Amino acid sequence: MKAALVTAYGSPDVIHITEVPAPSPKRNDVLIRIHASAVNAADWRLRRADPWFVRLVFGPFRPRRPILGVVFAGEVVEVGAEVTTYRKGDRLFGWTSIMGLGGHAEFIALPESGAFARMPAGMTWTDAAAIPFGFGTARHFLSKANVSKGQRVLIYGASGAVGSAAVQLARTMGAEVTGVCSTGNVELVRSLGATHVLDYTKDDLSAFRDRYDVVFETVGKLPFKTSVDLVKPNGVILTGSEMPAQMLARLFAGKGGKRVTVIGGTAGERAADMQHLAELWQRKEIRAVIDSTYPLARIAEAHARAESGRKVGSVVVTMSDPPQGGRP
Ligand SMILES: NC(=O)c1ccc[n+]([C@@H]2O[C@H](COP(=O)([O-])OP(=O)(O)OC[C@H]3O[C@@H](n4cnc5c(N)ncnc54)[C@H](OP(=O)(O)O)[C@@H]3O)[C@@H](O)[C@H]2O)c1
Structure with a gap:
């Protein structure tokens, strides 16, 4: 699969798109084909090792998990033997998890207990990727x-x-x-x-x-x-x-x-929050605010925009250009 790898801390030029093996789901995992993700503050801060203690948590010399991306929107393409909550074809959105990351790639395997929920009918992949963070x-x-x-x-x-x-x-x-x-x-x-x-x-x-x-x-x-x-x-x-x-x-x-x-402190990643947000979105009580959208191949530009301090809402990254299957 294609993925954006960050194998050294630094400016957006450290990011390179490469082919890596797609993950295989374990017994409790769902394998998700990601359609959209976003470049958020968590991503550019991790890439820049900003603040310094990022290195203590994510790796002293380079990120231990080179595929960044703390959110995703995508569809389930395979489920592990013990998965009961989701099935093939479900459209999901939410957190990949800050400690695991992996959203800037074409596929991700996540435990079914992860911090995500089903996308409401009518929500686009880009909207779904712009909401979780x-x-x-x-x-x-x-x-x-x-x-x-x-x-x-x-x-x-x-x-x-x-x-x-x-x-x-x-x-x-x-x-x-x-x-x-x-x-x-x-x-x-x-x-x-x-x-x-x-x-x-x-x-x-x-x-x-x-x-x-x-x-x-x-x-x-x-x-x-x-x-x-x-x-x-x-x-x-x-x-x-x-x-x-x-x-x-x-x-x-x-x-x-x-x-x-x-x-203060750090925000938690909860499936219940994603479920709640899906309901609010469906009732039209909230809407996604999207600054800009970039294909994965131009993710370095997405990082530069995200860390500009001037973006309005979220910077979305799509795995295909234009994004596949926008609105069901
Ligand atoms: N604690 C946690 O768990 C947690 C979780 C998520 C994010 N964060 C942190 O929260 C921060 C914000 O993240 P974000 O993604 O929301 O930021 P962001 O989208 O990059 O913020 C950009 C916005 O900031 C505004 N801005 C810039 N300078 C300003 C100023 N002096 N006064 C008022 N507004 C100003 C800009 O509007 P104008 O162009 O109109 O000025 C722009 O629209 C980041 O530092 C991130 O690390 C913390």
Whole structure:
């Protein structure tokens, strides 16, 4: 099968497309023909070994798992002898798993207990590949904050993969959402369901002190002190994209005497989340936001776009060009 291999840490040029043996499913595995995947922050950060401790987890000199790709959308082509949940022909989408990766290839074998679900009828492969990372992460953090009806939630970085998903999910939870983005993305963020949109290039955030029950910082660009200023006393700050330097800065910054709960860490990968997202999508309560789509052969360009810091939603990679079997 064709796969994109990363056999050294570095710039997008380290990626090469090559033929490798297709995996064989074990007794509890499903073998999936992948139609689309995405290049997400997890992929380009791993490729660049950014932050440095990526090397401790994924390999000191090169990635131990050279096929990146933490999400997939594809169809089951074979099932192991003990598989009971899925059968040949099922269309699935979700996480491959951060420790296993493997989404940037034509086939993957995953345990049937993996963090994926059936795609709803009518969902395209590209939409299905664009949903798991941003929405899975946003759902993880918003659930931790127990977002509830009527709460005021501020999403900082509202046009990114996580941010655009967070705006939509917070809305489905009944929150009054304020999205923060730059001028060019204001209309998009409004169209995703934000009641208010602030333009960080023009609006003065300090005018909104003590206003939000939850502040979700999705892009790691807002000084922690500003998050503290924006959140109400006893509110919650979600730091979804904190790097070591920011973590350190936060510890030194303190909370200025305000009682605030700070929740960070890594998002979990759950099949139940994918099932929930499939239902929301089917009810038209959420939609995929796609920045751009590249065939696998041009995955290096997809990486460059993904790490630009300017993408809007997700960068999708298709295994065939054009993608096969878009809408059933
Ligand atoms: N903790 C976890 O488990 C977890 C999981 C997933 C992701 N993450 C982290 O979350 C971060 C975000 O990921 P992502 O994929 O959502 O990012 P992304 O899609 O690459 O974010 C791009 C967006 O960020 C916006 N942006 C850039 N500078 C900004 C600024 N100064 N203020 C506000 N918005 C700004 C851009 O909008 P404009 O062009 O309008 O500025 C662009 O639309 C990454 O660092 C990733 O590593 C963490």
